[in-house]
Amino acid sequence: MPYEPPTHTVERSLRATTGAKIIAGVDEVGRGAWAGPVTVCAAVTGLRRPPAGLTDSKLITPKRRLVLCGELEKWVTAFALGHASPEEIDELGMTAALRLAAVRALDGLPVRPDAVILDGKHDYLGSPWQVRTVIKGDQSCVAVAAASVIAKVHRDMMMAELGITSEGCSAFGFDVNAGYPSPVHKAALQERGPTPHHRLSWAYLDALPQWRHLKKVRVSAEAAALESGGQLGFDF
Known part of the structure; x- marks a missing residue:
């Protein structure tokens, strides 16, 4: 199914109404995962024509997404990534963790x-x-679409590397599911329990009686809603 390509309409509007010259598009990935960080990318693109095929990362095949990410990293004026760890998500709740990751990304821009x-x-x-x-x-929006692709590719690569290099993680299928719910992930949790890279305040532990004692107290109603799995439209 074809999609309308993103435009610079919002950037032009902000320039006209606020006088902003440097505008960053910001997008996140990993909000609905059970394991790994939430990752935010901030991308500054200007008003140049973007690489062909740019759209929301979820609408692009993994192979094409990887190629496009390489093109975008050369094309953007600047980009930076910020992460909030599973421990920070458990401690702060998702909204505050997203803000922390976003500020880290924005602070990373030149x-x-x-x-x-x-x-x-x-x-x-x-x-x-x-x-x-x-x-x-x-x-x-061009800048946000660029941030979407870069964030997705980098977090997927992080999770795949984690599955290879971190002890006890190879059975969880992070190279395929990136820490999101999947049959392989669920089976590994049932057998092995959560790793140090899992979010321990989330509701998936309620279905694992033998590991339920590891669950951390929910930080907020918002965090509890996000952890329940599939309620808010995840980005897997």
């Missing part, structure tokens, strides 16, 4: 953006950043 375009309808970033939220911004 120049501070005048404005930020955030994918979705909720502003989890807040003051002092000037934020414009855009529903499905990863499909409609």
Whole structure:
């Protein structure tokens, strides 16, 4: 199914209405995973024509996504990644963890953006950043789409490497599921229990009586809703 390519409409609007010159698109990946960090990419693109085929990372095949990521990293004006660990997610809740990862990404850019375009309808970033939220911004906005692809590829690579190099992780299929629920992941949890890379405040442990004692106290109602699996539209 063909998709409309993303445009610079939002960036142009921000430039016209706020005077912003440096605008970063921000998107996250890993929100709905059971293991691994939540990862945020901040990408500054300017108003140049993007590489062909750019859209939301979820709409691109893994092979094409990898190639496109390489093209984007050369094409963007700047990009940076930020992560929040499973421990930080358990301690802070998802909204605060997302903000932490986003601030880390934005702070990693060589120049501070005048404005930020955030994918979705909720502003989890807040003051002092000037934020414009855009529903499905990863499909409609060039900078956010670029951030979506770069974040997805880098987190997938991190999780695949984790499955290879971290003791006890090879059975979980992180190279395929990137820490999200899957039959292989669920079976490994049943047999082996969670690893140090799992989020221990999430509800999947309720279905594992032998490992339920490891569960951490839920931080917030928002975190509990996100951990319940499939309620908010995950990005696997």
